Amino acid sequence: MNRLSPSFSADFDDVNQEIVLTGRMRPRSPDEMRGVTDLVRRSLDGSSATVYVNVKRLTHMNMTAFRCLANVLAGACAENPGRMIVIVTSSVITWSAPLFKTLAADQPNLSVEIYDSAFYPGQTFVEDESFIPILRTQTKMTWRHEREILPRHGLREGLTVADICCGIGDFATLIKRHFNPARLVALDHSRKSLEYARRVAADFGLNSIEYTYGDASQMLLADNQFDFVTCRHSLQIFNRPDILLRELYRICKPGGRVYITNEKNSHCLGEPHSETIRWTYEQVARLFSHFDMDVEMGPKSRRLLNDAGFDAIQVESFMVTNLDGDPRDFADVIEAWENVYAGQMAVRRGDPPDFIRRFRQGFRDHVLAALHPKGYAGWPIWAASGRKPY
Amino acid sequence: MQHASLEQEAFQDMTALTLDAGLFTSEFRLCDTIAEYLANIVAQSHEDPARYANFSSLVINEIIELAFRSTEPVGRIDIDLLKSETRVRACVAFAFGKDSSTTWATFDRAAAPSRPHPAYDLAALAQAVDVNLFVETRGDDRVTLIADFLVREGTR
Numbered sequence: 001m002n003r004l005s006p007s008f009s010a011d012f013d014d015v016n017q018e019i020v021l022t023g024r025m026r027p028r029s030p031d032e033m034r035g036v037t038d039l040v041r042r043s044l045d046g047s048s049a050t051v052y053v054n055v056k057r058l059t060h061m062n063m064t065a066f067r068c069l070a071n072v073l074a075g076a077c078a079e080n081p082g083r084m085i086v087i088v089t090s091s092v093i094t095w096s097a098p099l100f101k102t103l104a105a106d107q108p109n110l111s112v113e114i115y116d117s118a119f120y121p122g123q124t125f126v127e128d129e130s131f132i133p134i135l136r137t138q139t140k141m142t143w144r145h146e147r148e149i150l151p152r153h154g155l156r157e158g159l160t161v162a163d164i165c166c167g168i169g170d171f172a173t174l175i176k177r178h179f180n181p182a183r184l185v186a187l188d189h190s191r192k193s194l195e196y197a198r199r200v201a202a203d204f205g206l207n208s209i210e211y212t213y214g215d216a217s218q219m220l221l222a223d224n225q226f227d228f229v230t231c232r233h234s235l236q237i238f239n240r241p242d243i244l245l246r247e248l249y250r251i252c253k254p255g256g257r258v259y260i261t262n263e264k265n266s267h268c269l270g271e272p273h274s275e276t277i278r279w280t281y282e283q284v285a286r287l288f289s290h291f292d293m294d295v296e297m298g299p300k301s302r303r304l305l306n307d308a309g310f311d312a313i314q315v316e317s318f319m320v321t322n323l324d325g326d327p328r329d330f331a332d333v334i335e336a337w338e339n340v341y342a343g344q345m346a347v348r349r350g351d352p353p354d355f356i357r358r359f360r361q362g363f364r365d366h367v368l369a370a371l372h373p374k375g376y377a378g379w380p381i382w383a384a385s386g387r388k389p390y
Numbered sequence: 391m392q393h394a395s396l397e398q399e400a401f402q403d404m405t406a407l408t409l410d411a412g413l414f415t416s417e418f419r420l421c422d423t424i425a426e427y428l429a430n431i432v433a434q435s436h437e438d439p440a441r442y443a444n445f446s447s448l449v450i451n452e453i454i455e456l457a458f459r460s461t462e463p464v465g466r467i468d469i470d471l472l473k474s475e476t477r478v479r480a481c482v483a484f485a486f487g488k489d490s491s492t493t494w495a496t497f498d499r500a501a502a503p504s505r506p507h508p509a510y511d512l513a514a515l516a517q518a519v520d521v522n523l524f525v526e527t528r529g530d531d532r533v534t535l536i537a538d539f540l541v542r543e544g545t546r
Contacts, residue, residue, distance in 0.1 A: 024422070026451065059444065060422075060444070060447070060448070062455060063452055063512070063515055064455075067511065093444060094442075094444070095445050095448045095518075098518050099515065099518045101518075102514070102518045187440075198437075211438065213438055214441070220441060
């Protein structure tokens, strides 16, 4: 990354022909924009077909910056009418598309697109509404453990808390009910999930949770705001967990803690049929890896938190099992995994029917282990937290 | 942008901030800091406060930057947030120099300002993002820039 100032940056990816502008771009004078405009001009000069100007993570901008960019882009459009310039904005940042569309009005070879579905490449697999009951069951199963774990990582009543990648908001609701934070913000990039979360919170009379639609990799939340930041099962499905952790660190107060949970899918286990179960979950890890997700991340939590600058790191693991509550709940979750992993992801990867049949068998054996009167089925999770240094 | 012939609507005080103009113009970063502070208050009744604060801070910051670039470095900057049933109004008042009196006092009520009027960019921004903007002059040396925001979703 070509860092041009502490608050904003510009970079050119010549493989994708993409100029990426990021951060808070509020310069006092055009001189402060020279690095950006030079990079944009050079990048455009070297490109002849379509060039993308990605402003999805440009969260703030003043008109000094906008005019500088507008002048460069208008000049480039006039010099090379055969080249298309596509400005890619985010639906999270409501001013971005209307403002950049004012440029498109005067330039036939410049267009604006609103884009948000690629923040988390794998997330589309679990955004289907039919997956919601399973997500709720998963949270119910993990909460039995996390309710005891969270205080050991510093959560207590009266803190300011953010739940990033909150999904359908069930974890935030539990936090509200059991830890009564002074303020609770819950962020996700799925509008459907947030609508559901707001509805559920209203049903429980929990009106003080602030739900916000946002990109966890470039949040609109200010620096140093929260005592306790949670991000559960999400770093592992983001292709750049370091970027997410940087943002979690940024919004956390000095002395506050960031709490993450991640899995190690290949360690899912069951008896009987331990071998077929083990094989299938090893394949799950490979399948996610194919889609740039790392569901083996759990034990890497200490390293990730350390590399992101946290200290006083704590790591522990727990095993969700069929003996926690109703075994049928666990079986339902495994069946949902089978539907998504074997029914959708493996198909999209192009796996042959024989593979998918064997792949499904491990899930079915896991269900059998969960429901068998003498069986045992487990799903291991790593909970870790780090303190942002003072 | 229009000169204020503001309709009669009951507004209540939300926030008032008075700054010494010399202090204000000594540090450009204050524009961003003040804009973020005010935008968080503007957005507090919205379903998604973080996003509306981000949106409103765009316009508020531009108004404050315009005050920063246009004000005389003496006297005071008055910043007020007012609230009605449907709107949150941000007002920023500052003194302009005698050289600028024609610029502000003869401001065209009907048309958007043209370059190089100091409010050209602000007016273009407000139009692009659909925020109502007004200008009100008092005497021959003081101007108030006014922007109206929705008090919550669906109140336009």
